[in-house]
Amino acid sequence: MFGDYSLGDLGSIFVMQGFAGLILFSVYVLMALGLAIIFGQMGVINMAHGEFMILGAYVTYLCSGFFQAHLPGLFPAYFFVAMGLAFLASGALGMLVEWALIRHLYKRPLDTLLATWGLSLILQQAYRSIFGAREVGVELPAWMMGSVQATDTIEIPINGLFVMGVTVLITLAVALLLFASRWGKQVRAVMQNRVMAGAVGIDTDRVDRTTFGIGCGIAGIAGAAFTMIGSTGPTSGQLYIVDTFLIVVFGGAASLLGTIASAFSISQTQSTLEFFLSGSTAKVLTLLGVVAILMLRPQGLFTLKVRR
Incomplete structure (x- = not known):
């Protein structure tokens, strides 16, 4: 796999693919992030999360x-407005x-899975009826076009730098909201002990609704970022939902650090393997690696201690 490349070429390839992975x-x-908040606090398996992302893209x-x-x-400034509107709409x-x-x-996880899967099909058809079946x-x-010449063989696209800046x-x-705000304290209280949180006066229904809305809104921002690296179609969200669930499970549900570490390891592995192998082979090998690690550590990379 590496025999046809010199050490210098391999170094450039790994750097370029590493940036593509970023x-x-x-x-x-x-x-x-949005899926981890929803799944971690509410235990809801939202199969329509990809469609909320595509709403942001549209x-x-x-x-x-x-x-x-x-x-x-x-x-030149429309993208900032678009991200705000994507968050609000989703x-x-x-x-x-x-x-x-x-x-x-x-408390009916199988029912939520089936219901949100049906919702994803409804949203896909709605997008198809409104925007057409073709991708847009x-x-x-202009300031997002072009690239930064890091070295003679390495170019870094400007829109990629922008996407990474937005992600940071x-x-x-999200970290400030979860760990330094009143809402974040309520979310963590409900996640640790819903009955006791309600007993001390926390409106758990409102916390759930706000949490679900924020999680879906973040998916909308992901959709805005997605428009920079791919075209948007009614079923584009389904291409990412499996990988996103895999990231949440691999990192550990409700763990912000685990989500980031899991996303980094999976994206870097997949991006690098895709250069030397086919896309499907790279995805299969990445999946097998994750499954092997989960067999040794089924709780994921990071876990939170929660009272039961």
Whole structure:
């Protein structure tokens, strides 16, 4: 596999693929953060999480067209507006889904899995009816185009740097929300002991709804970031949902550090193997490696101690 390359070529390949893996890692982290919050606190297996991501991508697509047609002078800044709207749209839909569907199915994980899988099919058809079956792409501002020449053989795309910067900011914001805010204290209290949290006056229903909305809103931001590395279609979210669940389970449910470490290891392994092997082979080998580790450590890389 490596025999046809010199040491210098291999070094450049690993650096370039490592950076490509970081872009994939950024999308994985944004997807997995929301899913880890929902699954870790509420125990809900949200099979429609990918469709919330694609909603954010379609919102970004609509913003791109609107700014091009009506506000061309502000087009260079449209992506920041698109990320905010993607968060609001996906978060609002998430809170509506929690109120109309999820709250009736708590403590019934199989039912939530089937219900959210059905919801994903409904959303896919809705996207197909509204936006068409063909994939669409967004027009990026000029300042996001091009690359930074790190060395003679290594180029770093500017939009990749932007995606990673957004991921760092969102991760820090989630960490602050969970560990340094009143809402975060309530979330951790409900996760540790729901009955006692309700007994001391915490509105557990409101915490659940807000948590589900924030988790889905983060998926919407992931969708905005996704438009930089791929085209958007009605079923694009299904390409990421399995990998995202794998990241959450591998890292340890409800563990922020575990989610980041898991996303990094899986994205880097997959990106590097895809250069030397086919994409399907790389995914199979990555999956086998994760399964082997989970057989030795079924609780995941990191776990939180929770009162039962």
